[in-house]
Structures are given as structure tokens and as C-alpha cells.
Amino acid sequence: MGLAERNTPRWRRDLALTACCAAAVAEADRTGDPGQRAARLIDCLGVLRSTHRAGAAAALDMGALRRGLRLGLAPLLPADGEYGDPLGEMRLLDQDGLLCDAVEDLGREHLVPQQALMEYWPWARLRAEQEEQQLYAEIRRLPPEDYAKVRELLASDPVAEQDVLWEKWGGLWGRFGFFEPVSSWPWCNVAGWCFPCPACAWPMRAQSAGGGVFVVSCDAHLLEGVQYTCRQVRRGSGPPALEGGGWSADRVKGFPAAGDYLAVSRTVWRYLTLPGRMEFAIRDALTGIPGLDIFMYPDGDRYDLRITAADPLVAKQWRVDAKAWRSFTALADALLERPVLGGAVPLTIVVPHRQRSDLPLLESCLAGRPDLEVMTDEDIVGEVRRWCRGES
Numbered sequence: 001m002g003l004a005e006r007n008t009p010r011w012r013r014d015l016a017l018t019a020c021c022a023a024a025v026a027e028a029d030r031t032g033d034p035g036q037r038a039a040r041l042i043d044c045l046g047v048l049r050s051t052h053r054a055g056a057a058a059a060l061d062m063g064a065l066r067r068g069l070r071l072g073l074a075p076l077l078p079a080d081g082e083y084g085d086p087l088g089e090m091r092l093l094d095q096d097g098l099l100c101d102a103v104e105d106l107g108r109e110h111l112v113p114q115q116a117l118m119e120y121w122p123w124a125r126l127r128a129e130q131e132e133q134q135l136y137a138e139i140r141r142l143p144p145e146d147y148a149k150v151r152e153l154l155a156s157d158p159v160a161e162q163d164v165l166w167e168k169w170g171g172l173w174g175r176f177g178f179f180e181p182v183s184s185w186p187w188c189n190v191a192g193w194c195f196p197c198p199a200c201a202w203p204m205r206a207q208s209a210g211g212g213v214f215v216v217s218c219d220a221h222l223l224e225g226v227q228y229t230c231r232q233v234r235r236g237s238g239p240p241a242l243e244g245g246g247w248s249a250d251r252v253k254g255f256p257a258a259g260d261y262l263a264v265s266r267t268v269w270r271y272l273t274l275p276g277r278m279e280f281a282i283r284d285a286l287t288g289i290p291g292l293d294i295f296m297y298p299d300g301d302r303y304d305l306r307i308t309a310a311d312p313l314v315a316k317q318w319r320v321d322a323k324a325w326r327s328f329t330a331l332a333d334a335l336l337e338r339p340v341l342g343g344a345v346p347l348t349i350v351v352p353h354r355q356r357s358d359l360p361l362l363e364s365c366l367a368g369r370p371d372l373e374v375m376t377d378e379d380i381v382g383e384v385r386r387w388c389r390g391e392s
């Protein structure tokens with residue numbers, strides 16, 4: 001994300017898009033306190049108005065904001081020049097008032113930097129890396145064994161009944177606001193049932209395709225073919241059966257979207273569960289190779305996985321940090337803000353294999369940082385195995 005100069009047309013448009021995304025998130029969020037939600041919408045409207053000239057700003061009221069989010073952003077974006085805005089037709093909420101997929105990408109790509117935003121928006125905590133930092137700050141103070149246990153549990157059990165979680169977490173349960181009741185999430189609910197993704201175990205998105213048919217897919221693993229259809233069934237007759245999909249539908253068992261079932265929040269899933277599952281999969285794929293030493297969370301949270309090969313001639317080490325960010329541009333920005341790492345071993349940023357086509361983009365963004373290298377989860381496993389066989 002390049003930083004636009006203040007008060008240029010580009011700056012005003014980015015600020016307006018940021019306000020629209022934040023308003024859509026507030027409008028779609030039916031879980032929080034209604035008063036707080038209204039206050040957030042009023043804040044968004046205030047920011048949006050500040051991006052328009054006085055005459056146009058006066059016409060922007062709450063009704064116009066709500067309509068624009070559902071029908072198209074054109075009336076909400078500041079008009080500059082004679083051409084319509086290319087994003088003018090974009091809708092951020094669907095007919096059911098649920099967030100469209102566009103919001104996340106749009107938000108990351110056009111978000112105004114936090115520091116500037118704070119002048120307009122004291123509660124804003126929107127930028128991805130700041131959300132991620134906040135999560136880590138909550139668990140960083142734990143003793144090393146507890147830190148490792150929390151990281152492992154968030155990866156292994158992102159959804160479970162409260163009793164099960166309570167037992168697994170023991171004395172650590174209740175100290176963090178990581179879990180939310182699945183019953184409060186309309187976006188993953190098919191007639192009272194919810195389906196865990198076969199790849200990451202988190203609830204899959206359920207979208208009505210009309211005629212009682214739902215499309216059920218994982219926001220992260222759709223690219224790997226995790227998509228099914230199912231028919232709505234009468235209540236009381238058990239979970240509907242999933243059909244089709246690149247992955248075996250038998251592996252997916254629905255569970256009731258009821259109060260006892262808790263799932264990690266979307267932020268925790270994105271920044272802790274998804275990378276955690278990649279790290280454990282890398283560890284498992286390399287376990288048992290003679291002379292290879294693998295250590296999870298060796299150095300607090302500076303990186304997550306240390307792999308050491310005790311070659312008789314040259315020992316080799318990898319320091320791995322997995323990242324499952326949706327946008328590589330935002331990830332590159334966050335990585336570039338990190339202080340340069342000392343020592344001879346670079347930090348290997350590992351990203352999901354499904355995002356491999358965007359790897360050159362990430363590599364070019366990080367070209368000036370020899371302390372950082374990037375590869376996919378499959379590539380690092382292959383590289384370590386080749387090293388251990390003496391092939392590289």
C-alpha cells in the first residue's frame with residue numbers, strides 16, 4: 001500500500017472507502033450491543049462526510065449510507081473528475097445484510113494508515129498487522145510452556161463444545177477472548193447446522209443459491225477445492241448432507257450452530273489457527289528424519305519453528321514463520337516494518353501453497369531485505385528433505 005498524500009483526491013477516496021468498509025462491518029455485525037453499533041455507524045458517516053465537498057456532504061445521511069452499502073458505492077465516494085468511480089458499482093452488503101467477500105480485500109488495499117485514521121476514528125483497530133500484533137501481545141506474557149500450549153490448541157481445536165475446550169485448556173481457559181458462540185454467526189448457518197472445513201476445521205461459509213440450495217465453502221481453502229452444495233432440510237431431521245466438492249464430502253460432519261459450540265474469532269483463525277496448522281504440518285512432515293532437530297516456538301514469538309540439520313560437514317538451520325494473510329501486499333508492508341534480523345540465518349516466511357502464484361510479488365516487495373526469504377509450505381519441506389539426503 002503506497003501512502004497517499006493528505007487531502008489529495010486519492011487520499012479522500014481511500015478514506016471514504018475505509019469508512020464504507022468499516023460501516024459495512026458495523027452494519028453486518030448483529031452480535032454486539034445495538035447502541036455501540038449505531039455509534040460506530042455515526043462515526044463512519046462523519047468520516048465519510050469529511051471526504052466530500054460541503055454541498056454533497058449535506059446530502060449524505062444514514063439512509064444514503066445504508067443504501068450505498070447494499071446497492072453500490074457510487075453515491076458514497078467523493079466525485080473527482082468527470083468519470084464515474086470504477087468501484088461505484090461495488091456492493092459491500094448482500095440482500096440479507098451480510099458482508100460481501102469484497103470488503104476484506106477492499107479494506108486491506110485501500111485502508112488509510114492507522115495513525116492518520118486515529119485523528120478521525122479513535123476506536124479504529126483496523127489494520128491487519130495491528131490486529132495480529134494485538135493477538136500476540138495477549139499471549140506473549142505467558143510462560144513458554146503455556147505459550148506453546150495455547151498456540152497448539154488454537155491450531156488443533158478452533159471449534160468445539162465448551163466442555164471440551166474447558167477440559168483441554170485447563171487453567172488457561174477464560175483468560176482470552178479468542179472464542180465466540182457459533183450460534184451468533186449467521187454466515188455459516190444452514191437451517192441450524194454448521195460445517196467445519198476439512199482442511200482447517202473452522203466453520204465454512206454457507207450462501208443461499210436460491211431454491212433451498214446452499215453453497216458451503218471455506219474462505220481460505222476454496223482455492224483448494226473446499227466447496228460443496230447442500231439442500232436445506234426440515235428442522236429436527238439432522239444435519240443436511242453435503243455433496244460434491246474437490247474434497248471428500250463424507251469427511252465433513254455438521255454440528256448444531258447452538259450455544260454450546262464455540263469457535264475462534266475470524267481474526268484468531270486468520271492469524272493464529274491457519275499459520276499454526278501449517279507449522280504443525282511442516283513439523284509432522286519432517287518428523288523422524290535422522291539428524292534433524294525440530295523445535296516449536298524456540299524463541300518466544302520472534303519466529304515459530306526452528307529446524308536444525310546436523311550435517312556431518314555443515315550444520316544448516318531454518319527459522320520459520322508461517323503466515324496465512326489473504327493479501328500479500330499488506331503482508332509485505334507488515335514484514336517491511338519489522339526491524340532487520342541479525343545473524344547469518346534468514347527468517348523464512350512460509351505461505352500456503354495455494355497462494356504460490358503470488359509468490360513473485362511478495363519476493364519483489366522484499367527484495368531489499370536479505371534477512372527475509374519466502375517460500376511455500378510444500379517448498380520448505382522439500383528443501384529440508386533434499387538437504388538431509390545430501391542433494392543440496
Ligand SMILES: [Zn+2]
Binds near residue numbers: 200221
Ligand atoms: Zn478451511
